[in-house]
Amino acid sequence: MQEVKRPNEPAEKFPIIGPGHTFATITDKISALTLKRRTPLGWYLGFAFFFGLAQLLAMTVTYLVTTGIGIWGNNVPVGWAFDIINFVWWIGIGHAGTLISAILLLLRQEWRTSINRFAEAMTLFAVACAGMFPLLHTGRPWLAYWLFPYPNTMGLWPQFRSPLMWDVFAVSTYLTVSALFWYVGLIPDLATLRDRAKSKAFALIYGVLALGWRGSARHWHRYETMYLLLAGLSTPLVLSVHTIVSFDFAVAQLPGWHATIFPPYFVAGAIYAGFAMVLTIAIPLRKFYHLEDFITMRHIDNCAKVMLATGLIVVYGYAMEAFFGWYSANDFEWFMIKNRIWSGPYWFMYWLLLLSNFLIPQLLWFKKYRHNMIWLFLVANVVNVGMWLERFVIIVTSLHRDFLPASWAMYKPTMFDITMFVGTIGFFFSLMFLFIRFVPVISIFEMRTLLPEARVDEKDAA
Amino acid sequence: MEADNKTGLYGLMAEFDTASAVVRAAKRTYSAGYRKINGYSPYPIEELSEAIGFHKTILPWLVFAGGLIGGLAGFGMMYFTSVIDYPIMVGGRPFLSIPSFIPITFECTILGAALTAVVSMILLNGLPQPYHPVFNVPRFALASRERFFLVVEAKDPKYDYAETKDFLESLKPQEVFDVEK
Numbered sequence: 022m023q024e025v026k027r028p029n030e031p032a033e034k035f036p037i038i039g040p041g042h043t044f045a046t047i048t049d050k051i052s053a054l055t056l057k058r059r060t061p062l063g064w065y066l067g068f069a070f071f072f073g074l075a076q077l078l079a080m081t082v083t084y085l086v087t088t089g090i091g092i093w094g095n096n097v098p099v100g101w102a103f104d105i106i107n108f109v110w111w112i113g114i115g116h117a118g119t120l121i122s123a124i125l126l127l128l129r130q131e132w133r134t135s136i137n138r139f140a141e142a143m144t145l146f147a148v149a150c151a152g153m154f155p156l157l158h159t160g161r162p163w164l165a166y167w168l169f170p171y172p173n174t175m176g177l178w179p180q181f182r183s184p185l186m187w188d189v190f191a192v193s194t195y196l197t198v199s200a201l202f203w204y205v206g207l208i209p210d211l212a213t214l215r216d217r218a219k220s221k222a223f224a225l226i227y228g229v230l231a232l233g234w235r236g237s238a239r240h241w242h243r244y245e246t247m248y249l250l251l252a253g254l255s256t257p258l259v260l261s262v263h264t265i266v267s268f269d270f271a272v273a274q275l276p277g278w279h280a281t282i283f284p285p286y287f288v289a290g291a292i293y294a295g296f297a298m299v300l301t302i303a304i305p306l307r308k309f310y311h312l313e314d315f316i317t318m319r320h321i322d323n324c325a326k327v328m329l330a331t332g333l334i335v336v337y338g339y340a341m342e343a344f345f346g347w348y349s350a351n352d353f354e355w356f357m358i359k360n361r362i363w364s365g366p367y368w369f370m371y372w373l374l375l376l377s378n379f380l381i382p383q384l385l386w387f388k389k390y391r392h393n394m395i396w397l398f399l400v401a402n403v404v405n406v407g408m409w410l411e412r413f414v415i416i417v418t419s420l421h422r423d424f425l426p427a428s429w430a431m432y433k434p435t436m437f438d439i440t441m442f443v444g445t446i447g448f449f450f451s452l453m454f455l456f457i458r459f460v461p462v463i464s465i466f467e468m469r470t471l472l473p474e475a476r477v478d479e480k481d482a483a
Numbered sequence: 484m485e486a487d488n489k490t491g492l493y494g495l496m497a498e499f500d501t502a503s504a505v506v507r508a509a510k511r512t513y514s515a516g517y518r519k520i521n522g523y524s525p526y527p528i529e530e531l532s533e534a535i536g537f538h539k540t541i542l543p544w545l546v547f548a549g550g551l552i553g554g555l556a557g558f559g560m561m562y563f564t565s566v567i568d569y570p571i572m573v574g575g576r577p578f579l580s581i582p583s584f585i586p587i588t589f590e591c592t593i594l595g596a597a598l599t600a601v602v603s604m605i606l607l608n609g610l611p612q613p614y615h616p617v618f619n620v621p622r623f624a625l626a627s628r629e630r631f632f633l634v635v636e637a638k639d640p641k642y643d644y645a646e647t648k649d650f651l652e653s654l655k656p657q658e659v660f661d662v663e664k
Contacts, residue, residue: 044629178564233612481503
């Protein structure tokens with residue numbers, strides 16, 4: 022960040038920023054998306070569509086709160102189903118945002134710069150969607166504050182030996198830190214918008230949010246120190262969050278959950294799902310807002326490669342789960358694998374999972390598919406589906422047949438399981454649309470640092 | 484231009500069009516003995532804060548302390564609730580189950596450090612600040628777009644309106660502005 026150095030830049034053909042840009046053009050082009058450009062018709066249509074879907078969420082939640090969680094399909098023995106599948110799915114998606122903004126910053130991957138802002142927004146909105154599921158699964162969400170330790174008249178405290186409590190702390194910390202990271206990253210750009218806004222009202226709103234930022238060298242110095250520290254703190258945080266999510270399962274005794282491979286396998290899966298969602302958003306965004314100069318083929322190509330690599334780690338996880346089921350020589354473990362892969366009633370879910378998380382993404386080995394936006398968009402969405410199937414397989418097929426055949430049962434989602442899930446997708450994309458309209462989708466000040474003239478020439482400055 | 488009717492100024496501001504130019508000017512100004520100076524740029528320039536003599540910030544230590552306090556508070560809370568205030572025997576496990584307490588201790592450490600980092604950056608920078616004199620120069624709006632500025636404050640002991648203005652002119656800026664209070 023502080024220093025513009027570009028070691029080993031093989032892809033000169035695909036620079037991280039299009040040719041011919043200056044500080045002024047970068048500023049104007051990105052801020053115009055928010056300030057000047059008329060809101061395109063497509064924006065209204067897209068927002069209307071997803072906002073409509075979000076109404077499903079509102080209706081389902083209303084019915085749920087007034088009636089109870091019996092409207093969902095989960096019941097003993099499948100006590101966790103769509104609610105936890107969707108929780109893990111959303112929170113996994115969020116992880117790519119933090120990976121891009123924090124880990125790639127520490128690794129000095131400059132290409133992260135034009136995609137970190139919307140990826141962070143994606144994190145924030147995905148975590149918000151994720152949080153709704155366990156919150157509503159408590160059955161009495163208005164008492165959800167009982168999860169936090171506070172002195173109360175009942176004299177009770179939460180049980181800190183439970184991974185579910187760890188989850189409360191991990192997810193709420195993650196949401197807080199992601200929101201902070203996103204907001205402080207925005208401050209200098211909000212100042213740019215304040216200085217460029219034509220209307221008084223917008224200048225005032227952006228001005229208040231920018232806190233009076235003026236780009237002073239002293240401020241930048243502290244800002245950069247803070248930003249780097251925050252990246253350093255977010256890196257272990259993001260790894261810990263999905264590790265703790267995997268503990269929800271791994272600490273239990275249930276075959277199919279009780280596995281030491283879960284933490285790394287879950288983290289890789291999270292990044293896999295997250296990059297799939299980054300591409301799902303980036304491909305239409307760069308096309309409809311003509312951002313090909315900023316989100317170049319280099320970014321697209323790199324995201325596809327990260328997806329391929331993490332996808333293979335996930336597949337390794339599947340292979341190891343199956344191997345340990347057999348190698349453990351434990352009847353229950355081995356039964357679980359057989360039940361999951363071929364002899365159980367949900368066998369087709371497993372094979373759909375392999376198709377969408379293992380076979381189809383292998384197309385990404387070929388440049389032809391990585392560089393074809395339509396193909397890549399389709400593959401990314403197949404992975405989005407695949408990662409959902411993975412959580413279904415882990416959660417439902419493990420729960421529905423455990424130790425005693427007498428307690429086995431089938432699980433079927435109800436209509437409200439589905440409307441709630443579709444509703445969160447609508448909610449997520451509605452927020453994304455609002456974000457694209459009102460906030461710079463690309464970090465303007467960080468883009469400026471990528472230009473050759475951003476560097477201070479030692480001779481000239483002497 | 485009489486010096487006497489220029490007494491109410493915040494300072495003088497010089498505009499530059501490249502990063503190298505503002506860094507060079509800042510170095511010269513610093514070595515000419517000015518201390519109440521500040522540079523403004525549309526993106527972070529490490530050399531600029533060095534040039535105006537701003538090297539160190541206490542921020543990393545505050546973050547360290549914030550993390551330490553967060554972690555100790557998290558662990559302390561679990562110790563108090565599970566060992567002292569309401570011990571519950573579960574399956575013969577010790578009340579002080581350190582391995583089970585690690586995840587929450589870790590999360591509280593991160594939370595404490597991250598909150599401290601952001602809050603202390605904002606407060607050390609004197610933000611939020613609704614009014615600042617530099618914004619009285621209309622050209623300063625470009626500081627958030629493409630231009631670089633160097634300001635010498637009137638509070639500087641070496642400051643003298645005419646002399647300082649001449650000095651800033653000698654640094655070959657685009658222009659020198661008076662900054663109204």
